[in-house]
Amino acid sequence: MRPIATGLAVLAASTVLTATASTTASAATAARQDCPDNAVCFWTGPYFTGQRSVRQNPAPPSVCANIPGQYARSVVNHTGYTRIMYHDPNCAPPSQVDEIGPGEEREDIEPPAQSWR
Structure with a gap:
């Protein structure tokens, strides 16, 4: 009976992981679709949650x-430029936390970005 119980526990755990990955992928897809062309979109929470701000024609x-x-944990870049995120509010080079290429997104920037270029 123990092997069956162990097998069921493994199956349940893999189902939860699959559901979580699917939810994350759905959030990223929705974020890409919600961010207009020639814009950078920022979310205060990871995985495109929290307050969203849009910078059109940056x-x-x-x-x-x-x-x-004041900060971003998730970002979508729909510009033709690579965008650099910084933890420092003045884009100080030692505080660079991420580079986001054209058409890319980041779902969990840590530490949160406070400035960008």
């Missing part, structure tokens, strides 16, 4: 800007 990457809402 400045080129040579210009540092603060993250709307």
Whole structure:
């Protein structure tokens, strides 16, 4: 009887992991669709949760800007530029936390980004 119970526990655990991965993939798909062309979209929570802010037609990457809402844990980049995220509010190079290429997204930036270019 023990092997059956162990098998059922493994099956239940894998079902939960599959459901979690599917939910995360669905959130990323929805985030990509909700972020307009030529925009960078920011969420305050990981996995595209929390408050969303959109920066349509943002400045080129040579210009540092603060993250709307003070910080971002999730980002979608629908611009033609690679965007760099910083933990420091003034884009200080040692605080770079991520680079997000054109058409890419990040679902869990840690530590949270406070500025970008």
